[in-house]
Amino acid sequence: MKLEVLGTGCAKCKTLLENAKKAVEISGKAAEIVKVEDIPSIMKYGVMSTPALVKDGKVLFSGKLATAEEIAGML
Amino acid sequence: MLKQFADYVTFSLIGLKPGSHGGEALDFFIYDTIKIFLLLTTIIFVVAIIRSSFPPERTKRILSHNREYVGNVMAALLGIVTPFCSCSAVPLFIGFVESGVPLGVTFSFLVSSPMVNEVALIMLWGMFGWKIALIYIGTGLLVAIVSGIVIGRLKMEKYVQDYVWEMQVGQQEIEELTFRDKLVYARGYTRDLLKKIWPYVVIGVGLGAFIHGYVPQDFLAKWAGRDNPFAVPIAVALGVPLYSNAAGVIPIVSALTQKGMAIGTVLAFMMAVTALSLPEAIILSNVLKRRLLLTFFGIVATAIVFVGYLFNIIL
Numbered sequence: 045m046k047l048e049v050l051g052t053g054c055a056k057c058k059t060l061l062e063n064a065k066k067a068v069e070i071s072g073k074a075a076e077i078v079k080v081e082d083i084p085s086i087m088k089y090g091v092m093s094t095p096a097l098v099k100d101g102k103v104l105f106s107g108k109l110a111t112a113e114e115i116a117g118m119l
Numbered sequence: 120m121l122k123q124f125a126d127y128v129t130f131s132l133i134g135l136k137p138g139s140h141g142g143e144a145l146d147f148f149i150y151d152t153i154k155i156f157l158l159l160t161t162i163i164f165v166v167a168i169i170r171s172s173f174p175p176e177r178t179k180r181i182l183s184h185n186r187e188y189v190g191n192v193m194a195a196l197l198g199i200v201t202p203f204c205s206c207s208a209v210p211l212f213i214g215f216v217e218s219g220v221p222l223g224v225t226f227s228f229l230v231s232s233p234m235v236n237e238v239a240l241i242m243l244w245g246m247f248g249w250k251i252a253l254i255y256i257g258t259g260l261l262v263a264i265v266s267g268i269v270i271g272r273l274k275m276e277k278y279v280q281d282y283v284w285e286m287q288v289g290q291q292e293i294e295e296l297t298f299r300d301k302l303v304y305a306r307g308y309t310r311d312l313l314k315k316i317w318p319y320v321v322i323g324v325g326l327g328a329f330i331h332g333y334v335p336q337d338f339l340a341k342w343a344g345r346d347n348p349f350a351v352p353i354a355v356a357l358g359v360p361l362y363s364n365a366a367g368v369i370p371i372v373s374a375l376t377q378k379g380m381a382i383g384t385v386l387a388f389m390m391a392v393t394a395l396s397l398p399e400a401i402i403l404s405n406v407l408k409r410r411l412l413l414t415f416f417g418i419v420a421t422a423i424v425f426v427g428y429l430f431n432i433i434l
Contacts, residue, residue, distance in 0.1 A: 054206035083209060083286075083405070090291035092175040092214040093207040103291055107174065107207070108304070109311060 045075040045119065050086045051095040056109050060095040067115035075119070125150035144332025151246070151324045151370060156313075158241045159320070159366075163312055166200070166237040167305035173200045175211055176291050182220045182228070187271055190224035195263040198231030199256075205233065205399050212406050216279065217288040223271020229403075230419055231263035234394040238316065239365035246373040254430070255386055262390065262422040269418050270411075278411035319367030327370035330378065340379025350384045351427035355420055358391025362399075368392045382434050387427025395419055 049064055051057025061079055068075045080086060080098075089098060093107030097115065104118050125146050129135050135142035178201045185193050203211070208229070215225040235256055243252035296304065343350045372385045395416055404412055 052206060052209060054204070056204075056206075083213065084282075086210055087213055087217075087286050087288045090176070090214070090289035092179065092211045092291075093204070094210060106291070108307065 045073060046100055047075050047077045047119075048080050048098040049077065049095060050080045050089065050091055050098060050106075052083070052086070053081060054094065057095040060097065060109055063110060063112045064097060064115055066112035067119060070112060070116040071119045073119055121150055121153055124153070140332045142332075144328045147331045148324055148328035151328070152321065155242065155245050155320055155324065155366075155370075156317075158245050159238065159313065159316075160309060162237055162241045164305050164309045167308035167312075168301050170200055170308065171296055171301040171304045173197065175201055175203075175207075175214065178228070179214055179218050179220060182215065182224055183218045185224065187221060187223060187268065190221060191227040191264045191267040191271070194220075194224045194227035194267060195231040195235075195260045198228045198263060199235050199237075199260075201228075201232060203232035203236075205396075205402060208399065208402050209405050212403070213283055213286055214288060216283060217286060221271055222276055222279070223267045223269075225267075226270045226415060227263045227267025230266050230394055231260060233364075233399075234263070234390055235259040236365070238312075239369070239389075239393065242365050242369035246369055247376075251382070251386075255389070258386070258426045258430075259390060259394075262394070262419065262426060266415075266419045266422050270415060273414065275411045275414065278408040278414075280406050280408060283406050316364060316366040319364055320370070323363075323367040323370035327374035330371070330374035334374075334378050336377075337379045339375060343375070343380040343384055345381035345383070345431040350381065351387050351424050351431065354384045354388035354427065355391040355424050358388045359395045359416070359420065360397050361392050362396040363392055365389070365393055381431045383427040383430030383432070386430055387423050390423045390426065391420065394423070 047064055047068070049057065049061045051060065057079075061077070064077055068077065086094065086096075089096070089103050091103060091106045095109065096106035097104045097110070099119070104115075126137075128149055129142055129146040130137055133145070135145060137143075178197045181197065182190060182194055212225060212229070215228070216222060239259075240252050240256060243255050341347075343354070368389050372380070372389055376382060376385050400412060400416065403415075407415070
């Protein structure tokens with residue numbers, strides 16, 4: 045599974061990256077996590093408010109922060 | 120009831136003298152902080168439920184069907200309910216213009232969204248009364264609509280950074296939320312927003328309380344009263360580089376009003392602080408060439424100065 049955290053570098057985006065890492069630990073699944081900061085890649089997903097979380101090319105949510113537990117439930 | 124509580128804590132528990140500078144300042148601080156947090160928590164929660172129905176993706180879809188004028192009005196109104204954070208201004212801007220929202224309509228949204236929102240409404244209502252709150256919302260929308268129409272008329276599409284037009288934008292599905300989902304969203308939204316603005320509120324109310332207790336009455340009347348024609352443009356010029364949200368500015372301007380600053384000048388200052396800021400200019404320079412960025416700031420600042428004069432005359 046591949047997780048992408050989309051965000052242009054705001055504080056919330058960093059928190060989301062941390063939460064995503066924790067979520068993967070909680071779920072015990074194998075996942076690659078990348079931070080996507082360039083605008084063209086973010087726009088490719090049609091995301092207009094950051095931060096957003098993408099799992100295997102599908103946008104799970106955008107414009108909000110989720111806790112590690114909430115993310116773990118989506119994996 | 121809150122007033123009695125604040126009086127009790129200040130004068131009975133802590134034992135400051137009523138009428139003393141420190142006593143008045145602390146009394147004011149306790150009363151205002153509690154009142155504002157109560158208002159903020161309730162109203163942000165209610166507005167968040169409404170907001171959950173208007174993600175930016177839906178706003179974009181609504182606006183891409185509207186042309187000038189109607190589009191500008193819709194954009195300004197949607198700016199109130201669509202969640203906006205200056206850190207997402209770039210993807211939002213690109214998403215809008217790529218899906219065919221006219222440039223001027225996009226700007227109406229960009230002006231209205233940070234300036235006219237539930238936090239400004241609550242804070243103004245709490246500190247100035249509902250009349251001023253409604254006037255602020257009404258004129259804020261007007262500034263957004265007019266600025267957007269003017270920018271649209273100037274045909275400045277070529278001053279948008281070239282890469283913006285070439286970008287491939289994906290479509291994101293809008294998920295329909297159940298009422299339960301909306302409540303969960305609203306709870307999270309309220310928590311995040313309060314977490315973000317509480318220091319501004321406390322510092323703002325603290326400074327306001329200090330001004331209230333220590334600055335002599337009518338201290339500002341001479342310089343910032345309605346008789347000084349330069350007060351409005353100076354207030355706007357001071358407000359632009361400052362960056363804060365409504366939560367931090369309103370307690371301060373409320374105290375300044377009590378010291379003789381004219382209400383039109385106060386409203387203009389507040390609009391300049393919330394609608395225009397240096398950090399936002401830096402973020403927007405990623406998508407706007409300098410000429411359009413300066414035009415945008417110039418037009419909005421002019422509109423705000425006009426609003427300030429208008430209210431100094433009629434209020």
